[in-house]
Amino acid sequence: MQSTANYLWHTDDLLGQGATASVYKARNKKSGELVAVKVFNTTSYLRPREVQVREFEVLRKLNHQNIIKLFAVEETGGSRQKVLVMEYCSSGSLLSVLESPENAFGLPEDEFLVVLRCVVAGMNHLRENGIVHRDIKPGNIMRLVGEEGQSIYKLTDFGAARELDDDEKFVSVYGTEEYLHPDMYERAVLRKPQQKAFGVTVDLWSIGVTLYHAATGSLPFIPFGGPRRNKEIMYRITTEKPAGAIAGAQRRENGPLEWSYTLPITCQLSLGLQSQLVPILANILEVEQAKCWGFDQFFAETSDILQRVVIHVFSLSQAVLHHVYIHAHNTIAIFQEAVHKQTSVAPRHQEYLFEGHLCVLEPSISAQHIAHTTASSPLTLFSTAIPKGLAFRDPALDVPKFVPKVDLQADYNTAKGVLGAGYQALRLARVLLDGQELMLRGLHWVMEVLQATCRRTLEVVRTSLLYLSSSLGTERSSSVAGMPEIQELKVAAELRSRLRTLAEVLSRCSQNIMETQESLSSLSQELVKSRDQVHEDRSIQQIQCCLDKMNFIYKQFKKSRMRPGLGYNEEQIHKLDKMNFSHLAKRLLQVFQEECVQKYQASLVTHGKRMRVVHETRNHLRLVGCSVAACNTEAQGVQESLSKILEELSHQLLQDRAKGAQASPPPIAPYPSPTPKDLLLHMQELCEGMKLLASDLLDNNRIIERTVKDLGDPLGSTGVW
Template sequence: MQSTINYLWHTDDLLGQGATASVYKARNKKSGELVAVKVFNTASYLRPREVQVREFEVLRKLNHQNIVKLFAVEETGGSRQKVLVMEYCSSGSLLSVLESPENAFGLPEDEFLVVLRCVVAGMNHLRENGIVHRDIKPGNIMRLLGEEGQSIYKLTDFGAARELDDDEKFVSVYGTEEYLHPDMYERAVLRKPQQKTFGVTVDLWSIGVTLYHAATGSLPFVPFGGPRRNKEIMGLQSQLVPILANILEVEQAKCWGFDQFFAETSDILQRAVVHVFSLSQAVLHRIYIHAHNTIAIFLEAVYEQTNVAPQHQEYLFEGHLCVLEPNLSAQHIAHTTASSPLTLFSMASETPKGLAFRDPALDIPKFVPKVDLQADYNTAKGVLGAGYQALRLARVLLAGQELMLRGLHWFVETLQATCRRTLEVTRMALLFLSSSLGAERFSSVAGMPEIQELKRATELRSQLRTLAGVLSRCSHNITETQMSLSSLSSELVKNRDQVHEDRSIQQIQCCVDKMYLIYKQFKKSRMRPGLGYNEEQIHKLDKVNFSHLAKRLLQVFQEECVQKYQTSLVTHGKRMRVAHETRNHLRLVGCSVAACNTEAQGAQESLSKILDRLSHQLLQDRTTGAQASPPPSAPYPSPALKDLVLHMQELCEEMKLLAFDLQDNNRIIEGLSRVPSAPDV
C-alpha cells in the first residue's frame, strides 16, 4: 500500500504506466471516493524544474467537462514523490475501447460522434487557454459513463503540454510515434537531422489520426509498413473526409488552423440526423442537416446520397403519406430512428442495390500450427473482431429485410386506398348516369315532331351509354387490381413473419460469446512465461474449438444471412416493379374515370336542356289545343309521324334497359368495395 495525507492505493491497482509516471486507482481515506493518482518516478526528477512543474500548472489552469479534473497535488509519505490526484474514469480509455474486438472495424457512428464532440470541446478549451497538448492519442482520452449511461470522453496526461500561442513555435519533440506529425516522426524516430520548428497544428495531426482510428478501427499510417485499411464512414463520410484531409496535411503551411477546424467540426456537430430508407434502392441512409435549413435543402441532401431528384421523391412515415413542403423548416420533419426511418419511394423504377459490405471472412487471420501465446492471442483477437463485424452486418441485413417488407406493405396500402377512392368516384359517376338517363322524360316527349332535337337526344343517349360502358370496365379493372394488391399484401405479411422467426442472429451471437470466452483465456495466458504440459494441451484444444466456432459463424452468416438477404433483394426488385406498374396503371384509370365523369356531366347537361325545351313545347301545344277546336283527325297517322313514334318507343325501351344495367353495376361495385383488405402489420 502507498498513501498521501488524504489518499490510499495499492500498487496492484495500476491503471497505466509511462516513462515518467504510473497511474493507480486510489480512494479518499475519509469518504472512500475513487480517484486516480499519478505518481512520478525517479526519471521524472531528472527533467528540468520548469518541465516538472509544467503539468501541475497546466491542469490548475483548466476546468472543463471534457478534461480530466485535478483535485490536489500531494506527496507520498516516505519518498516525498509528487502525486497528482485526479478524476477517476471507470471505463478505461478510448484506446481500450478501440482495442476491444467488438470495435475492430471502428466505432458505431453514434459513438464516433460522441468522441468527436468531446475531443473538439476539450481541445477548444485548451486553445482558449493557450495550451498545446502534444501527445493526443486514444490512450490519453479517458472514458466514463454519465448518469443516463452515455459515454463522456476526457483529455488527460498533460505531461507534454505547455502554453503556446497560435503563432509560437517549439523545437522539442514529444508524443507517440503512430500519432506524431511526420516531421516530428522523422526527427524523433528515424533520427533524421533537421532544424524544423513546430506549432500548435501538431495537435491537429494527432487529432486527425485519432479520429481516423476511431472511425475505421485502423491507423492511417503504420510505421515501417502495414496495411492502410480505408473504411466507409457512412453518413458522415462526405462531411468528415475533407476535415481529415486538411488536418492530416504534412506541410504545416497548408494545414488548417484550429479556427477552421473548430468551425468545420462545429458544423457537423450541430446537425441533426434524419434516417431515410430508400425503398427502391433498399438502402438506409443517414442525412445530416441543420435544424434551421429548409426542407428543400434536405431533399437536395437526399438527392446527393440517393441520386433521386427532389421532384421524384415521395415519403411514407409509419404507414402514412408524409408531404414535405420545400419552403418549410427542416424542424417539421418527423423524428426518425434507424428502425423507424422515413421511407423514400422514387417515382423512377430502378433495381435495388441493397447494402454494400466487405465479407468478414476476408479479414480472418489463421492460427500458426505451434503454440505461440502472443501470436495465438493476436490471431484470436483478429478472428473475434471479424466475428463481431459479421454479427453487426447480420443485424443490419435482417433489419434491411424488415424495412423492405414493411415499407412495401405500406406502399401497397396506399395503392389500395387509391383503388378505393377511384372505385368510389366510378360508383358515383355510374349513379349519376343512372339518375340522369330515366326513360320517363323520353316517354313524355315521344309525340313531339321536333325531329332534329330528338336525333340529338338520341346521340347524347348513345354517348352516355358508351361512357357507362367505359366506367363499368374501369370498375372491373380496379377490382382486379385490388385483388392482386391484396394477394401481394398477404405475401408481405407472411414474409415478415418469417423474418421475425429468423434465428441466425442468435446462432452467430452464441458462437461469438463462446469465442469471447476462449479469447479471454488467451489474453490471460499471454502474460505468462509458458504453459505446463496439460495447460498446453487445453490451449491446443481451445484453438481447435475456436477455429470450429469461427467456421460455423461464417457458415451461418453466408448461408443464412447473406443468401436470404440477396434472395429478398431479387424478390423485392420484382415486387417494386409491380408496384410501379400498378401505380402508373391506377393513374391512367383514374384519369380515364375523371375524363368520363366530365364528359358525362357535359352530355347530361346538353340532354337536360333538350328535354326541357321539348317538354316546354309540349306544354304549350297542349294549352293551345285546349283553347282551339280540335282539328279533324285522320284515320291513320302519316308515315313520318308513325316512324317517329316507333323510334321514340324503341328509345324508351333502350333507356329502361340501360337504367337496369346501371343499377346492376352499382350493386356489384358496392359489393366489391366492401371486400376486406389485408390485415395491418
C-alpha cells in the same frame, strides 16, 4: 502499499505507465473515494524544473467536463515523490475501447459522435486558455460513464502540454510516434537534424489520426510490417500523401504506396456522416502547415456537424437505409437535396411515407417539421430507383489464421482478429435482417396506399354509373310517356347512345379496378408470409451463441499471453481451445453466409420483382383514373347538351301551349296522351335533373383528377401522393 497524506494505493492497481510516471487507482483515506494518482519516477526529476511543474500549472488552469480534473498535488511519505491526485475514469481509455474486439472496425456512429463532441469541446477549452497538448492520442482520452449511462470522454496526460498562443512556435519534441506530425516525426523518430519550429496545429494532426482510428479501428498510415518496424516508409507515407487523401498503406514489402480518399467500407459510420467528416480529416491531416486548417476552422466545421440533426431515410426502391445530416433550421428543399446526394433520386421524384402515412413535405417549410425518425422507424422514400441493397465486405476476408505451433501472443492476436470479424458479421447480420423488415414494411404501406386509391376511384366510378343509369332510365320513361318527337331527334339519340357507351367504359373500369384490388390483396398476403419468416429467423441468435463461446476462449488466451509459458496439460487444453475456436468461427461464418447473406440476396431479387409490380400497378391505376376522368368529362358535356335540348323542347312546348289555347280543341284520341301542361312540367323536371347530374359528374371528375394527379406527381411538387 504506497500513500500520501490523504490517499492510499497498491502498486498492483496500475492503470498506465509512461517514461516519467505511473498512474495507479487509489482511494481517499477518509471517504474511500476512488481517484487516480500519477506518481513521478526518478527520471522525471532529471528534467528542468520548469518542465517538472508545467503539468501541475496547466491542470490548475483548466476546468472543463472534458478535461481530467486535478484534485490535489501531494508527496509520498518516504521518497517524497510528487503525486498528482486526479479524477478516476473507471471505463479505461478510448484506446482500450478500440482494442476491444467489438470495435475492431471502429466505433458505432452514436459513440463516435460522442467522442467527436468531447474531444472538440476539450480542445476548444485548451485553445481558449492558450495551451497546446502535444500528445493527443486514444490512450490519453479517458472514458467515464455518466449517471444516465452515457459515455463522457476526457483529455488527460498533460505532461507534454505547455502554454502557446496561436502565432507562437516551439522546438522541443514530444508525443507518440504513430500520432506525431511528420515534421516532429522526422526529428524525434528518424533522428534527422532540422531547424523547423512547430505551432499549435501539430495537435490537429494528432486529432486527425485519432479520429480516423476511432472511426475505422486502425491507423490511417500503415507501412508494410507496421509503423514501428518500417519508420522510413511511415515517414514517406505521411509526407508524400496527396492532397485530399486521408489514409495510405503499403500492402507488400517494397510495394507501392496506396492512397485512400474515403473511409473503408468496414467502417460503421453512415455515408451521411462520412461525407461531413472526410473533408475535415483531409484538411487537418495536411503536412504543410500553411495548407493545414487552423483551430478556428476546425472548430467551425466540427461544430457544424455536431449541431446537425439526423433524419433516417429508408430508400424502399434501393433497399438502403440512409442517415441524412441537416440543420433543424434548413428547409425541406435542402433536405431533399441532401437525400438526392446520397440516393441519386431527384427531389421531384421523392415521395415519403412515415409509419404507414403519406408525408406532405412542402419544400419551403422548415425541416424541423419532419417527424422524429430512428433507424428502426425511418422515413420511407418511394421512387423508381433500381434495387441495389446494402454494400458490405465479407467478414471472412478479414479472418486471420492460427499458426500451427503454440505461440501465446500470436494466438491471442489471431483470436482477437477472428473475434473482431465475428462481431462484424453479427452487426451485418442485424443490418441485413433489419433491411428485409424495412423492405416488407414499406411495401405493405405502399399496398395500403394503392388499395385506398382503388377504393376511392371505385367509389367515384360507381357513383358516376349510378347517375348515368338513372339518367338513361329517366329518358326511356319520358319517351314512353308520349314524347315520340324526342326519339326522332337525331342529336338527342346520338347523345343517349354516347351516354350508354360511356357507362359501358366506366363499367369496364370498375371491373378493372376490382381485379387490381384482388392482385394487391394477393401481394399483401405474400408480404405477411415473408414478414413472418423474417420474424422467425434465428440466425442472429446462432451467431451470438458462437460469439459467446469464442469470447470465453479469447479471454483465456488473453490471460495466458501474460505468462512465460504453459505446462504440458495446459498446452494441450490450449490446443483444443484453438481447434474449438476455429470450428466456432467457421460455423459462425457459415451461418452468416447461408442464413443471412443468401436470404438477403434472395429477398432483394423478390423485392425487385414486387417493386416492378407496384410501379406497374400504380401506372395502371393512373391510366384507369385518366380514363375515368375523361369519361366523366365527356359525360358532363353530353348531359349539358341534353339539358340544352330539353330546355329548347320545354320552350317549344310553352309556345305550342300558347298557340293551342287559341286553336279549336283537338279530336278525342283513342288512347289518352299527356297534356301540354304535363309535358311542360315533365320537361322542366328533366332539365333540372340533367343540370344536377352534370354538376355531380363535375364533382366526381374533380375527385378522380386529384386521384390521377396523386398517382402521377411526386410529393415535392403537389404535396400529396
